[in-house]
Amino acid sequence: MGTKYIFITGGVVSSLGKGIISASIGLLLQARGYRITIQKFDPYINIDPGTLNPYEHGECYVTEDGFETDLDLGHYERFTGIRTTRDNSVTTGRIYKTVIDRERRGDYLGKTIQVVPHITDEIKRRMLRTDVTGETPDFVITEVGGTIGDIESAPFMEAIRQLRWQLGRDAVCVHLTYVPYLKAAEELKTKPTQHSVKELQGMGIQPDIIVLRTERHLDDAMRMKVASFCNVDLECVVQSEDLPSIYEVPVNMQRQGLDAAILRKIGIPVGETPAMKPWQDFLEKQRHARREVHVALVGKYDLQDAYKSIRESLNLAGIYEGAKVKVHFVSSQALTRDNVAGKLSGMAGIVICPGFGQRGIPGKILAAEYARTQDIPCFGICLGMQMMVIEFARHVLGYADADSSEMRPDSPHNVIDLMEEQKSITQMGGTMRLGAYACTIRPGSHTSAAYGGQEEVRERHRHRYEFNNAYREEFEAKGMLCAGTNPDAALVEIVEIPTLRWYIGTQFHPEYSSTVLHPHPLFVSFIQACVEYGDVEA
Numbered sequence: 001m002g003t004k005y006i007f008i009t010g011g012v013v014s015s016l017g018k019g020i021i022s023a024s025i026g027l028l029l030q031a032r033g034y035r036i037t038i039q040k041f042d043p044y045i046n047i048d049p050g051t052l053n054p055y056e057h058g059e060c061y062v063t064e065d066g067f068e069t070d071l072d073l074g075h076y077e078r079f080t081g082i083r084t085t086r087d088n089s090v091t092t093g094r095i096y097k098t099v100i101d102r103e104r105r106g107d108y109l110g111k112t113i114q115v116v117p118h119i120t121d122e123i124k125r126r127m128l129r130t131d132v133t134g135e136t137p138d139f140v141i142t143e144v145g146g147t148i149g150d151i152e153s154a155p156f157m158e159a160i161r162q163l164r165w166q167l168g169r170d171a172v173c174v175h176l177t178y179v180p181y182l183k184a185a186e187e188l189k190t191k192p193t194q195h196s197v198k199e200l201q202g203m204g205i206q207p208d209i210i211v212l213r214t215e216r217h218l219d220d221a222m223r224m225k226v227a228s229f230c231n232v233d234l235e236c237v238v239q240s241e242d243l244p245s246i247y248e249v250p251v252n253m254q255r256q257g258l259d260a261a262i263l264r265k266i267g268i269p270v271g272e273t274p275a276m277k278p279w280q281d282f283l284e285k286q287r288h289a290r291r292e293v294h295v296a297l298v299g300k301y302d303l304q305d306a307y308k309s310i311r312e313s314l315n316l317a318g319i320y321e322g323a324k325v326k327v328h329f330v331s332s333q334a335l336t337r338d339n340v341a342g343k344l345s346g347m348a349g350i351v352i353c354p355g356f357g358q359r360g361i362p363g364k365i366l367a368a369e370y371a372r373t374q375d376i377p378c379f380g381i382c383l384g385m386q387m388m389v390i391e392f393a394r395h396v397l398g399y400a401d402a403d404s405s406e407m408r409p410d411s412p413h414n415v416i417d418l419m420e421e422q423k424s425i426t427q428m429g430g431t432m433r434l435g436a437y438a439c440t441i442r443p444g445s446h447t448s449a450a451y452g453g454q455e456e457v458r459e460r461h462r463h464r465y466e467f468n469n470a471y472r473e474e475f476e477a478k479g480m481l482c483a484g485t486n487p488d489a490a491l492v493e494i495v496e497i498p499t500l501r502w503y504i505g506t507q508f509h510p511e512y513s514s515t516v517l518h519p520h521p522l523f524v525s526f527i528q529a530c531v532e533y534g535d536v537e538a
């Protein structure tokens, strides 16, 4: 069987969960034994979201090969277990850059460069690539960011229109829309969906399958209405109702035959419905998680999407420990010496979040101090780990002016310092220490126990600053251990205080590699410590 292509577009409004639907389709096809890959095309002009503020774009997710990408790639990895690369995430900026670089090289000498065909050809080339995860997949799932009708998504739609024509039955278009419920009229409305499909048709694309996001159950008459107004078979109109967990979405889609509809459209025998045993086992655990564990997330962005992978990693780890993790966002900017106990004392655990820049730094240091002195399980991630180090230097080593050279370049005790290879860097985009690096784990440490005795692990990074090795001996002598180091560069990747319950900071981001079926061992171990320390029967 040659490679088949599934295109996913969205209409009516954004934030409908196109990424979750794309990831669910991937998972359902995997369960039928197919090899899949999923890629995201984002219509904005930035080369990657690495320089975007989380308020603009939510979390920046990092691939193993060190590319800063959209957070939907996190859903793809968590749902399907695939490992994405820089080729799975493409923006308008990258498309234009490739075309403009070619133009400067002289590849098009004599020709006028235009959106059609030059930009659309480059989009098509990338949409058709089949080697994105190393081996040829049976299905390439392509999600296009944004909403139908956006000016900047037009070239992507034109590329899909052309590909549909070129690929015939080897391509399927899935369109995700929203059916609002009008409370005053007590009615669900399909009109926005009809308009959205008309807009798509106006661009020459007839959707094969429509997924309706809805807060209330749609009866068959509603689905029939959508089918007949939009020229789609009734069995190809699927509803995605609000569910208690995003991880219920794939089985709900399977129940309604979304994967079967895709296969039928392409002309592949549907066969038996797979049991999805491992996934169902996970859902059973989730449904029966009885305990509640309260974890503080100390960060500066009070926004669900800003720490998406951390929240999901905590939830997933909790489920494996039979616990619902209740995450309490604590604004680092609002933390003071007077209110820190009030905000953190009831917590079973504290996570100190990654980040950049000065805002909220004193609060993160206070949280690290509170967790250390009260012996509350505490997990510092990237900037969070750096704050643990600074706090320890200030209050245990006695360097009251200890700092990171990110916050105070002239600090006399820069226990966190700019990495050597970063000193000559002037460009901001894509130049941090990015992607997976090896880390040797110190035998006998808490970290080693958390990793189940693994001697070497690979974890993903995104930072410019690092632990200053000049202070290493002093830290170790006073009780903060370097529990993980990079074998090639001797960079300190993990610190811990072994005399405390659970006090570990990682320079890397373990949250990027937690998946539904394989939660990250550090998160599992952290949640175990939280449950032991402060669980409450629900």
Ligand code: GLN
Residues within 6 Å of the ligand: 353, 354, 355, 356, 357, 381, 382, 383, 384, 406, 462, 463, 464, 465, 466
């Ligand atoms: N700002 C810090 C650095 O660049 C930490 C980055 C992060 O938390 N991802 O080193």
